[in-house]
Amino acid sequence: MTALPLRTSTELDAMRAAGRVVADTLQAVRAAAVPGVRLRELDELAQTVIRDAGALPSFLGYRPVWAPTPFNGALCLSPNEIVVHGRPNGRRLRDGDLLSIDCGAIADGWHGDSAVTVHVGADPDDDDLRLMTATELALGAGIAAAVPGATLLDVATAVDAVARAHGFTHLPDHGGHGIGREMHEAPFVPNEPTRDAARHRLHAGNTIAIEPMLHAGTGRYRTKKDGWSIAMVDGKRAAHFEHTVAITDDGPEVLTATSP
Ligand code: MG
Ligand code: MG
Numbered sequence: 681m682t683a684l685p686l687r688t689s690t691e692l693d694a695m696r697a698a699g700r701v702v703a704d705t706l707q708a709v710r711a712a713a714v715p716g717v718r719l720r721e722l723d724e725l726a727q728t729v730i731r732d733a734g735a736l737p738s739f740l741g742y743r744p745v746w747a748p749t750p751f752n753g754a755l756c757l758s759p760n761e762i763v764v765h766g767r768p769n770g771r772r773l774r775d776g777d778l779l780s781i782d783c784g785a786i787a788d789g790w791h792g793d794s795a796v797t798v799h800v801g802a803d804p805d806d807d808d809l810r811l812m813t814a815t816e817l818a819l820g821a822g823i824a825a826a827v828p829g830a831t832l833l834d835v836a837t838a839v840d841a842v843a844r845a846h847g848f849t850h851l852p853d854h855g856g857h858g859i860g861r862e863m864h865e866a867p868f869v870p871n872e873p874t875r876d877a878a879r880h881r882l883h884a885g886n887t888i889a890i891e892p893m894l895h896a897g898t899g900r901y902r903t904k905k906d907g908w909s910i911a912m913v914d915g916k917r918a919a920h921f922e923h924t925v926a927i928t929d930d931g932p933e934v935l936t937a938t939s940p
Contacts, residue, residue: 686886691860722757754784762909778808814848832877898912
């Protein structure tokens with residue numbers, strides 16, 4: 681059994697502040713995601729919102745070991761068959777696009793990380809709506825399972841049950857993570873049951889990011905030539921929802937929730 685770090689109440693306050701910046705940024709960006717707008721323009725908006733709040737964009741310049749280049753923006757912007765890690769570029773949004781928006785911010789050295797999938801333009805068709813709804817429900821189920829005494833296996837099982845019930849597949853090899861002083865901390869938070877997940881028991885004070893990525897097709901993916909964007913091989917659409925969550929004695933607290 682591996683223990684996740686316990687955050688003090690002061691540290692949780694700092695993570696609430698970071699989470700609020702991320703939530704406010706996502707709210708501004710989703711409102712601006714209309715046909716004709718370039719992905720790069722959405723990223724500029726995000727950088728402005730984050731910096732005006734006194735925070736820093738955590739994705740900008742981020743370079744994991746597998747990446748050929750540092751990331752070029754504050755947002756991962758992933759349209760349609762791109763699931764995650766899409767780079768902000770000159771592509772213009774089109775009516776009917778399904779856009780996943782992932783945002784991370786650092787406030788006072790603490791991280792928040794959250795993602796939403798939005799439909800661009802007129803009402804989504806039934807397939808898109810089902811995919812978005814199932815992914816958001818899967819996230820909700822995972823969050824609800826993140827209580828003291830549960831393990832990451834309980835979280836993964838809850839996420840997976842919703843995905844299966846709606847007939848969607850996961851993006852393999854991808855999932856959530858611990859979060860705090862670093863955006864990506866151990867342990868891996870899987871979206872499907874794994875043997876390792878049972879080794880991680882949750883306690884009040886732990887903080888994790890839960891992030892189902894669901895797909896309407898086979899789940900096979902490839903990395904595009906830019907070295908970042910992860911695209912579904914069959915070209916079918918994907919959705920991604922994520923929240924940063926604190927485990928508390930009063931139940932899970934979503935640190936990246938949009939204020940009412
Ligand atoms: Mg994220
Ligand atoms: Mg994340």
